[in-house]
Amino acid sequence: MQQPITNSTSAEVIERSVRGVCSHDCPDSCAWDVTVRDEKATALRGAPDHPITRGGLCAKVSHFLERVYNPDRVLYPLKRTGPKGAGEFTRVSWDEALSDVAARLNKMIETVGPQAILPFSFAGSQGLLEYCSLDRRFASFVGTSQLERSLCGDTASAGLAATQGNAKGIDPLDLAHSRFIVLWGTNTMTNNLHLWPTIRQAQSAGAKIVVIDPLVTKTAAAADWHIRPFPGSDGALALGMMHVIVREKLHDSDYIQAHTKGFEKLRERLQEYSPEKVSRITGLSEDEIERFAIAYASTAPAAIRLMIGLEHHENGAMMFRTIACLPALIGAWKVRGGGLVRSTFAVLGEMLNFDKLTRPDLARASSRVFNMARLGEILNDTTLDPKVDALLVYNCNPAVIVPNAASVRRGLEREDLLTVVLDQFVTDTAKYADYVFPASTQIEKLDIVPSWGFLNIALNRPAIEPLGESVSNTEFFRRLSKAMGLTEAALFDDDETLVRDVLDVEHPWMHNVNFESLSENGWRRVDVPDGWLPFKDGGFTTPSGKLEFYSESLEAAGFDPLPEFKPLEESPGGNAQLFARYPLILITKKSSHFLNTCYSNMARHRRSEEPCSIDICRQDAEHRGISDGDVVEVFNDRGCISVTARISDKVRAGLVSMPFAWPAEGERNKGVANMLTNDQLSDWGGGAAFHDTLVEVRQAAVENSTEEMP
Numbered sequence: 152m153q154q155p156i157t158n159s160t161s162a163e164v165i166e167r168s169v170r171g172v173c174s175h176d177c178p179d180s181c182a183w184d185v186t187v188r189d190e191k192a193t194a195l196r197g198a199p200d201h202p203i204t205r206g207g208l209c210a211k212v213s214h215f216l217e218r219v220y221n222p223d224r225v226l227y228p229l230k231r232t233g234p235k236g237a238g239e240f241t242r243v244s245w246d247e248a249l250s251d252v253a254a255r256l257n258k259m260i261e262t263v264g265p266q267a268i269l270p271f272s273f274a275g276s277q278g279l280l281e282y283c284s285l286d287r288r289f290a291s292f293v294g295t296s297q298l299e300r301s302l303c304g305d306t307a308s309a310g311l312a313a314t315q316g317n318a319k320g321i322d323p324l325d326l327a328h329s330r331f332i333v334l335w336g337t338n339t340m341t342n343n344l345h346l347w348p349t350i351r352q353a354q355s356a357g358a359k360i361v362v363i364d365p366l367v368t369k370t371a372a373a374a375d376w377h378i379r380p381f382p383g384s385d386g387a388l389a390l391g392m393m394h395v396i397v398r399e400k401l402h403d404s405d406y407i408q409a410h411t412k413g414f415e416k417l418r419e420r421l422q423e424y425s426p427e428k429v430s431r432i433t434g435l436s437e438d439e440i441e442r443f444a445i446a447y448a449s450t451a452p453a454a455i456r457l458m459i460g461l462e463h464h465e466n467g468a469m470m471f472r473t474i475a476c477l478p479a480l481i482g483a484w485k486v487r488g489g490g491l492v493r494s495t496f497a498v499l500g501e502m503l504n505f506d507k508l509t510r511p512d513l514a515r516a517s518s519r520v521f522n523m524a525r526l527g528e529i530l531n532d533t534t535l536d537p538k539v540d541a542l543l544v545y546n547c548n549p550a551v552i553v554p555n556a557a558s559v560r561r562g563l564e565r566e567d568l569l570t571v572v573l574d575q576f577v578t579d580t581a582k583y584a585d586y587v588f589p590a591s592t593q594i595e596k597l598d599i600v601p602s603w604g605f606l607n608i609a610l611n612r613p614a615i616e617p618l619g620e621s622v623s624n625t626e627f628f629r630r631l632s633k634a635m636g637l638t639e640a641a642l643f644d645d646d647e648t649l650v651r652d653v654l655d656v657e658h659p660w661m662h663n664v665n666f667e668s669l670s671e672n673g674w675r676r677v678d679v680p681d682g683w684l685p686f687k688d689g690g691f692t693t694p695s696g697k698l699e700f701y702s703e704s705l706e707a708a709g710f711d712p713l714p715e716f717k718p719l720e721e722s723p724g725g726n727a728q729l730f731a732r733y734p735l736i737l738i739t740k741k742s743s744h745f746l747n748t749c750y751s752n753m754a755r756h757r758r759s760e761e762p763c764s765i766d767i768c769r770q771d772a773e774h775r776g777i778s779d780g781d782v783v784e785v786f787n788d789r790g791c792i793s794v795t796a797r798i799s800d801k802v803r804a805g806l807v808s809m810p811f812a813w814p815a816e817g818e819r820n821k822g823v824a825n826m827l828t829n830d831q832l833s834d835w836g837g838g839a840a841f842h843d844t845l846v847e848v849r850q851a852a853v854e855n856s857t858e859e860m861p
Contacts, residue, residue, distance in 0.1 A: 152347070154306050155242050155279060158672040159416065164212075165188060165189060165304075165387075166186065166188045166429055167186075167187050167416070168185065168186055168187075169182050169184070169185045169187060169592060169594075169612050169613075169614035170182065170183075170184055170198065170610075170612060170672075170673035170674075171183050171184075171185055171362070171593065171612055171614060171673070172593075172600045172609035172611045172673070172674065172851045173208075173212050173215075173593065173594050173600075173611070173634060174276040174277050174278040174281065174598060174600050174611065175277070175746045175749065176274040176275070176277055176747055177209075177212075177343075177604070177744065177746065178210040178342075178343050178344065178346070178458075178494070178495075178603050178605070178607070179203065179204070179209075179344060179345040179589070179602070179604065180203075180277070180600050180601075180602035180603075180604065180605070180607065181197055181198075181201070181203070181204040181207075181208055181209075181212065181345065181348075182194055182197070182198035182201035182203075182204045182609055182674050183195055183196060183197055183198055183204070183208065183212070183215075183675055184197075184198050185594050185614035185615075187428055187614050187615060187699055188629060189613065190221060190607075190613055190615060190616065191470075191689020192220075192594055192615050192787040192806060193216075194216070195208075195212075195213075195215050195216050195594070195626060196208070198252070201673075202676075203345045203602075203607065204345065204604045205345075205348075207344075207345070208571070209344055209427055209634070209717040210743065210744055210759070211744060211746050211749070211750050211756065212546050212747070213486045214604075214753075214755060214756075215592075215593075215594075216235075217249035217753065217755065218575070218688065218749075218750065218753065219284060219574075219592045219594060219595075219618070219836075220618075221753060222620040223574060223576060223577075224468075224575055224576060224589075224618070224619075225574060225577060225581075225587055225588075225589045225621070226589050226618055226619025226620060227242045227243075227577060227589055227620050228242070228243050228244065228245055228247075228249075228587070228588050228589065228620070229241065229242060229243070229250040229586065229587040230242075230243045230247075230586055231586070231587070232420075233563050235563060235565075235566070235570075235582075235583045236560070236564060236582050236583050237426065237541050237582065237857035238359070238577055238581070238582035240577070240848075243586075243622060243858070245630070247633065248586050248588065248636040249409070249630055250568070250630070250634060251586070252586055252634070253570055253634035253635045253636075255541070255569050256541060256569075256608075256635060257269060257553050257635055257636070259502070259540055259541055260293070260571075260722050263537040263540070264294075264537055265293050265294035265518075266294065266295065266296045266472075266518055266519055266537055266733035267294050267296075267346065267537040267539060267541060268295040268296065268321065268450075268539075268541040268546075269295060269296045269298065269521065269529070269539045269541065269542055270286060270290050270302070270543045271298060271523065271526070271542055271543065271544045271545075271547060271549060271618070271801050272291070272296060272298070272300070272507050272544070272545045272546040272547050272639030273288065273300055273302060273523065273546055273547040273552070274300075274303070274546065275545070275546030275547050275548070275749070276546050276593070276598070276624070277597030277600055277748075278593070278599060278600045278611060279503070279508060279599050279601070279649075279653055280344070280596075280597070280598045280599065280624070280625050280649050280650065281546060281596075281623065281624045281625070282546065282645055283459075283505070283509055284508050284509065284624075284625055284653075285580055285624070285625045285628040285629060285632075285644070285649070286624060286628050287509040287511075287644060288509065288510045288639075288641055288642055289509075289628045289631070289642060290511055290630075290640075291509075291510065291511055291512075291513040291514040292513040292637065292639050292642060293635075293637075294514070294515060294516055295518070296516065296518055296519050296521055296539065297518050297520040297521070297627045297640035298520070298521055298523055298623075299520050299521065299522045299837050300521060300523055300525055300841060301522065301523065301836060301837030302552075302553070302838065302840075303459050303460070303462070303526070303838065304462075305465040305835070305836045305837050305838060306462035306463075306468050306471070306493065306833040306835070306836030306837065306838030307457065307461070307462040307467070307468075307471050307493055307494075307838075308494070308497065308836065309468050309471075309473050309835050309836030309837075310358065310462070310467065310468035310470065310472040310475070310491075310695065310836065311472070311475050311491075311493065311518070311756070312702070312744060313468065313472040313475075313699070313702055313705055313835075314472045314475035314476055314479075314683060314693075314698060314699055314700075314702070314767045315475055315691050315692070315693065316458070316691045316692030316694075316699075317497060317691075317692050318491035318494065318497040319497045319498055319686075320490060320491045320493055320495075320685065320686050320826065321488075321489075321490045321491070321492045321496070321683075321684070321685065322492075322495075322606060322683060323346055323349065323456075323486075323495065323604060323605060324349055324494050324605070324606075324700050325338075325347050325350050325488050325682075326346070326350060326353055326378065326454055326456065326488065326490030327352045327353050327356075327606065327752060328353070328357075328452060328487045328490070329353050329358050329452050329453065329454040329489065330353070330357060330358045330359070330450050330451070330452055330453070330488070330692055331358060331359050331361070331446065331447060331450035331451075331453040331454070331490035331513070332350060332352075332353060332354075332358055332359070332360050332361065332453075332454050332456065333361045333363060333447065333453070333455045333456065333669075333719050334360065334361065334362045334363070334364075334374070334456050335363045335385070335456065335457050335458075335461065335474065336363065336364060336385065336457060336458055336459070336460035336461040337370070337373075337456055337457065337458035337459075337460065338364070338369065338370045338741075339369040339370045339456070339738075340368075340369045340370040340373060341368065341369055341741070342458070342741055342745055343368070343604055344456065345604075345605075346456075346604060346605075347370075347553075347640060348827055350585070352513040353488075354375070355425060355477065357853075359376065359446070359450065359583040360373075360374040360375045360376070360748070361374060361375065361376045361443070361446075362376070362377050362378070363378045363379075363380065363385065363388070364377070364378075364379065364460075365379055365380060365381065365382050365803065365826055366738060366740065366801055366802060366806075366808055367379075367801040367802075367803075369801065370802075371476070371798075374545060374627070375565070376443075376797070378439065379435070379803060380434060380435055380807065381432070381433055381434045381723070381736070381805075381806075382464070382661050382736050382738055382841060382842050382843075383465070383466065383470075383719045383722055383842065384433040384434070385461055385470050385474070385625055386434040386466060386469055386470040386473045386714065386715075386716045387433055387623055387667070387716040388429060388433050388435070388440065389470070389473045389474045389476070389477060389649060389713060389714070390420075390421065390423075390424035390429065390446035390473060390715075391424050391426055391428075391429030391430075391433075391440055391444070392423060392440070392441045392443065392447065392448075392477065393417070393421050393424070393444075393476065393477065393480055393714075394422070394424045394426070394429075395426065395440065395441055395444035395448075395482065396444055396447075396448045396480060396489055397418055397421055397447075397480075399444075399445060399448070401445065401449060401477035401481065401827070402448070402480050402481060402482075403480070403481055405482070405483025405484075405505045406479065406482035406485060407479070407480070407482075408686075408706075409689065409692070409698070410479065410609050410686070410697055410698055411479050411697050411698045411700055412695045412697040412699050412701060413699060413700035413701025413702075413712075413713070413838075414700055416474070416700065416701045417700035417701065417713060417714070417796065418713070418714075420713045420714065423427065424716070425605065426440045426441055426650065428777065428802060429691060431845075432716065432846055434803075435559065435781060437777075438614035445611070447477070447481070447622040448480075448481045449746075450685070451483070451486055452480075452483065452487065452488035452489030452490075453481065453485040453489055454489055454491065454492065455474065455482070455491045455492075456491075456492055456493075457471065457474065457491065457492070457493040458493065460842070462833065462838050463833075463838060463839065463840060463841040463843075464719060464833065464834070464840050464843050465719050465720060465831055465833060465834065465835055465840040465843050466717060466719060466833070467833040467834065467836065467840070468833055468835045468838075469710075469711075469714065469715065469716075469717075469834050469835045472705075472714060473703075473715075473716075473811060474491075475698075476698075476700055476714055477490060478491050479488045479618070479686075479698040479700075483517070484684060484685070484686040484687055485684070486684075486740060487684060489691070490684075490685070490686065492674070492698070494603045494604075495602060495603055495604060495605060495606050496601065496603040497557045497607065497620045497647060498606065498677075498679070499601045499602070499603075499606065499660075499668055499677065500601075502658045502660060502661045502664075502677060503601065503653050503654070503656060503731065504548065504652060504653050504654070504655045504656050507652040507655055508649060508652050508653040510618070510641050513531075513639065513641060514718075515747065522610050522832065522836070522837055523553065524553065524554055524830050524832060524837070524839035525550075525830055525832075526549055526559050526562070527553070527555045527557070527558025527559040527560075527561065527644070527830065528552050529569065530542070530558075530559065530562020530563065530565065531558060531561060531562045531564070531608050536738040538630065539568070539800075540567065540568060540609055541568070541569040541570075542563075542568060542570045542571070542573070543569065543573075543771065544568070544573070544574075544580055544584070545569065545572070545573040545574070545624055546624070547580070548574075548578045548579060548580045548659075548747075549580055550563060550578070550579040550580040550582075550583065550749045550811075550815075550823075551579050551748050551811070551815070551823050551825060552581070552747060552748060552812070552825065553698055553809070553825060553830075553842075554830040554839045555789055555825070555826075555828065555829070555830040556788075556790075556823055556825040556826045556828075556831060557789060557790040558830075559827040560583070561694060563580070563583035564583065570583055570584045570585050570586075571585065571586050571588070571847070572586070572587045572588070573587075573588045573589075573590045573596065573624065573627050574588075574590050574593060575586060575589070575590045575591075575621070576751070577793040578748065578750050578814075579711045579748075579814050579823070581816055584686060587619075588622070588627060589619055589620055589621035589622065590621055590622070590623075590624070590627075591617040591618075591621040591623050592618075592621075593611060593620055594610070594613065594614040594615060594622065594676070595612050595613055595614070595615055595616065595618065595623075595624075595643060596617070596623040596625075596646070597610075597611065597612065597613055597615040597625075597646040597650065598610075598611045598646075599650050599653060599654070599669070600612070603735060603750055605676075606676055606677050606679055607674055607675065607676050607677075607808075608664055608669070608674065608675055609673060609675075609676065610650070610666075610670060610673060610674070611670035612673075612739055618799065622729075623646070623859065624657060625646055625649065629642065629643050640712055645823055647666070647678065650666055651666050654666060659678070660677045660678045660679055661677060661678070662678065663675060663678060664677060666816045674758065676740055680800075686698070694769075697822060700713065700714070701713055701771025708835070710834065719833070719840075719843045720843065721829055721831075721840070721843040721844055721845045722736065722843060722845070723736075723805065723832040724823070729845060730845060732845075732847070733845035733846050733847045734805065734845070734847065735767075735771065735785050735805060735807050735845065735846050735847060735848060736805060736806050736845060736846075737807055737808070737809070737813035737827060737828070737842075737844040737845070738802075738806065738807070738808040738842055739786070739809060739810065739822075739824045739825070739841055739842070740808055740809070740810055740811070740843075741798070741806070741810065741811070741812065742760050742810040742813075743759070743760070744757075744759040744760050745810070745812045745813075746810045748814070748844070750813065751812050753815055757817075760810070761817075761818070761819070762794070762795040762818065762820065763793045763794050763795065763809070763810065763813040763817055763818070763819065764787055764794060764796065764797040764798040764809065765783065765794050765795070765796060765797065765807050765808070765809040765848065766797050766801050766802045766807060766809065767797070767798060767799065767802065767807050767848060768798070768799065768800065768803060768804050769798050769800075770804050770807070771804055771807070771848075772796065772798050775848060775849060776850060776852070777796050777798075777850060778794060778798075779796065780796065780797075781795070781850060782794070782796075782819060783796045783848050783850060783851055784826060784849050784850075784851050784852065785807070785847075785848050786821070786827070786846060786848075786849075787827055787845060787846045787847070788825060789828075790822065790826035790827055791822065791826075791829055792820070792821060792823065792824065792826055792827065792844060793820060793821045793822065794809060794819070794820045795819050796848070806859075807846065807848060810822050810824065811823070811824040811825055811841075827839065827844055827846055828841045829843045829844045831843065839840075
């Protein structure tokens with residue numbers, strides 16, 4: 152969509168509007184219109200005709216053009232001149248930088264093999280071309296080590312699939328028909344802003360809104376009922392709910408009989424989870440557990456909205472697997488507005504041609520796979536054969552966002568590690584790079600973005616030419632492939648071809664979604680039938696074809712075939728000796744004005760967030776002699792960071808919370824939250840147990856102290 156807005160003084164069009172879409176790691180995927188005058192973007196606004204965006208953007212993206220034209224933006228290739236981590240660079244040409252990188256990569260391939268190279272990326276852009284197109288083709292064709300990108304999302308999907316066979320749920324917009332909505336582990340008003348009007352619509356029609364979250368969030372404050380279990384105890388809460396539902400005969404016997412497997416075995420297991428026992432595990436009163444279970448089972452339609460938070464536990468997949476039993480137990484799937492919903496990508500992903508986009512068939516041999524959560528371990532492991540000698544980083548800032556980040560930084564300090572970063576700014580990770588290449592922003596490139604919060608697919612048209620010498624990820628890999636002397640034609644496809652590749656599908660819900668229709672309107676909602684109920688009549692894709700309360704597949708894989716709760720290693724009920732040393736549970740959260748680490752370098756957004764603070768309740772603060780505004784040290788065996796203490800009633804006793812996305816060096820902070828977090832992998836699905844992190848907090852050591860950090 153590219154149309155003139157005004158042409159009042161000249162026959163020449165000097166101003167135009169270009170339709171695009173936000174590609175940030177957010178479920179909303181907002182449509183925007185960019186005003187361009189004399190080839191400069193002068194305004195960016197939410198698309199008023201888009202049914203989800205409705206003209207509104209979040210506080211971050213509203214100022215996106217400040218990011219595009221920021222004076223600190225990387226616009227030319229940079230070569231390291233100082234020690235790794237110092238962030239000292241000089242400008243060089245593309246030819247010089249690419250020639251050196253290509254020569255060193257080719258030498259590695261010849262001497263130790265292509266698996267010495269590790270491309271490292273995540274969801275810094277959720278546009279499919281930026282996220283998984285020519286980069287994946289390059290990795291397959293060259294034979295580099297592969298990356299399991301499971302830091303967020305995969306554990307939740309795996310947990311749901313263990314019960315349902317897949318991770319599908321209802322259309323989020325059908326929450327307008329719900330009369331009991333459970334927002335479980337999601338701060339919707341901050342992190343899924345454009346779903347909130349639908350929830351408020353349901354609330355105005357009489358729906359009760361329940362938030363389950365250990366923290367007092369903006370969403371929790373706006374809900375009818377806020378339930379605050381201990382972190383990681385949500386699976387026990389779900390089991391306690393099921394105990395009450397079955398005991399009170401509020402389950403749907405007809406739906407259970409027709410569409411589920413293993414109910415009698417589940418009934419036996421539920422005897423172990425009385426409200427009394429669950430109260431001790433969760434920190435909730437027996438009365439609240441009873442009331443919640445009865446209200447959920449007695450109010451139809453009842454829906455559960457799940458997001459990311461719950462999966463960041465050692466038992467993350469089992470928690471999702473357990474919660475997924477609830478809608479089937481009460482027959483919630485039968486009625487519009489009932490059931491469960493997490494990511495709509497479980498639906499959209501089946502409608503896109505990822506094989507044609509990523510071309511796994513280009514692989515000439517199998518390669519090893521590393522889990523991205525263990526990057527510190529990978530970079531520091533000298534026993535690997537071959538060890539990782541080259542790291543290609545894009546769409547990601549691993550020095551901040553990966554757990555056990557202190558170990559990651561030690562690995563990045565290796566002088567023998569070739570680190571190449573493609574980014575818009577010199578991030579904490581880029582400070583360790585041998586070369587930083589300039590990345591274009593979303594308004595400077597073509598891409599396609601499927602929403603994971605709604606059933607929409609949008610095309611992003613470039614509004615302006617890339618500033619300086621910045622390039623898209625696809626152009627970077629085309630240039631790198633050429634510099635390395637690669638000749639496979641699939642490594643050089645242009646961006647429009649790539650968009651057409653991923654849309655090359657035959658699916659009844661995609662008949663009106665193609666390059667031409669997206670070019671015309673900017674977006675399309677897939678043609679999901681009105682009132683679609685994914686599991687009204689069963690249709691589960693488990694081996695039995697039914698929802699599995701009892702899973703033989705899990706049993707064969709060595710897991711409990713029934714929902715269960717086990718105390719977490721890093722929790723009050725886990726390792727007693729560890730808990731005695733570190734008696735506070737740390738929850739890391741998203742900031743309101745940063746999007747993961749994006750915008751954390753920009754003055755406007757930092758002013759809205761500063762200082763980097765840790766929330767601690769008054770009782771825990773007074774016990775440690777800490778006052779509001781003190782600089783404190785937060786520490787455990789993995790590291791020690793300093794931040795500002797904020798005494799707050801948003802956390803309960805025994806729990807502290809801080810944002811994870813701050814850079815390591817700030818006016819009142821040193822170090823990043825993920826230097827403390829747990830990189831233990833979840834039970835299945837490959838996620839990391841970020842929220843299973845025990846810490847202690849103390850007054851910051853006086854300047855020049857010789858005290859050793861743990």
